[in-house]
Amino acid sequence: MKKEELITKLKSIVKPYIQDEEAFNNLSEHTTFVGDLKINSANLVDVILDVEDEFDIRIENDEMERMLSVKAAMDIVSSKISA
Amino acid sequence: MTSKNILALLPYEKPFLFVEDLTVISEEGITGNYTFKETEYFYKGHFKDHPVTPGVILTECMAQIGVVCLGIYLMKDEISEILQPQIAMTSSQVDFFLPVFPREKVRVVSEKEVFRFNKLKCKLKMFNEKNELVCRGVISGMLRIPAPASSTDRKAGNL
Numbered sequence: 141m142k143k144e145e146l147i148t149k150l151k152s153i154v155k156p157y158i159q160d161e162e163a164f165n166n167l168s169e170h171t172t173f174v175g176d177l178k179i180n181s182a183n184l185v186d187v188i189l190d191v192e193d194e195f196d197i198r199i200e201n202d203e204m205e206r207m208l209s210v211k212a213a214m215d216i217v218s219s220k221i222s223a
Numbered sequence: 224m225t226s227k228n229i230l231a232l233l234p235y236e237k238p239f240l241f242v243e244d245l246t247v248i249s250e251e252g253i254t255g256n257y258t259f260k261e262t263e264y265f266y267k268g269h270f271k272d273h274p275v276t277p278g279v280i281l282t283e284c285m286a287q288i289g290v291v292c293l294g295i296y297l298m299k300d301e302i303s304e305i306l307q308p309q310i311a312m313t314s315s316q317v318d319f320f321l322p323v324f325p326r327e328k329v330r331v332v333s334e335k336e337v338f339r340f341n342k343l344k345c346k347l348k349m350f351n352e353k354n355e356l357v358c359r360g361v362i363s364g365m366l367r368i369p370a371p372a373s374s375t376d377r378k379a380g381n382l
Contacts, residue, residue: 182313182365185342204340 141221146214153190157183169211195221224248224299226255229292232302234310238264241284248296251335252345255288258328266325276323278358281349282315286362289333289347294366297338301368308366313342317360321351328352341367 151167158164159178163171173179179187188199188207197220199207207213226245233242247254259276266274291310298308323329329349336344344363351357 180313182311182342182363185340185365188340189337201340 141218143214146217147210149194150191150210150213150217153194154179154187157187167210169214170209172209173213174208191217197221224296229295232295232307233287233291234307235287239283241280241287242292245288245292246330248292250297253289253293253296253333254330255292256328256330257284257288259323259325261325263325274325276325276327278317278319281319281323281329281358282317282360282362284329285317285331285333285347285349285358285360286312286315286364288331289345290343290362290364291366293333293335293345294338294343294364297335297343298366298368306368308368310364310366312362312364315360315362317347317358317362319358321355321357323351323357329357336361341365 147167147169151164154173154177155164157177157179159180160176163176163178167177171177173184173187174181188204191197191213192199195217197217199216203216207216226248229245229248230242233240235241241257242255243257245253245255263276265277265280269275269277290312294310295302295308302308329351332348332350334346336346338344342363342365344361346359346361348359349357
């Protein structure tokens with residue numbers, strides 16, 4: 141999957157849970173879920189579950205702990221869908 | 224883990240404890256009861272001269288029985304007297320159908336929807352003694368055990 145396509149998908153997944161509109165509009169690989177988008181910890185779990193559904197993958201506990209930014213999410217998703 | 228064990232681990236007390244007993248306990252769901260006493264503090268103001276249990280209290284009762292008690296059961300292998308879970312309600316969506324008056328006993332039936340990465344989301348229903356639906360909804364909470372000293376314990380996981 142192309143990088144842009146992946147970012148677009150992630151962007152639509154996080155949209156319902158973000159608090160910071162401006163950070164969302166300027167979303168890039170470097171955007172962090174909690175720090176920039178102000179997603180709360182419960183909604184972060186929702187993001188992970190939605191990512192699992194969207195890409196038909198399973199995220200493990202240690203991966204969840206690493207999934208702090210758009211870049212980290214992209215890396216984890218890419219490694220799983222290409223596996 | 225019995226009803227008594229779970230109740231002993233609840234972090235609430237009077238006047239904000241809304242669990243009396245648990246009748247069904249499983250990995251998939253939990254059922255419990257609470258009787259609203261005539262002397263509950265909120266009846267003094269809700270409403271003036273006309274006591275009715277506030278919706279937020281019914282929501283809290285469903286959360287304590289359906290989410291917190293179930294959560295304690297689901298995390299039973301990690302919980303102990305010294306390692307009690309930190310709890311936060313993170314969302315609630317509840318529809319109300321009937322009022323609950325002082326001295327009424329309610330039964331809360333909770334069904335686990337998802338429990339992953341410390342988040343427990345449940346589908347809940349509350350019934351009165353006539354078995355009529357009082358309210359129903361979906362409530363989520365985060366339950367976390369403070370990290371113990373040993374890191375191998377932490378890896379025990381709680382999916």
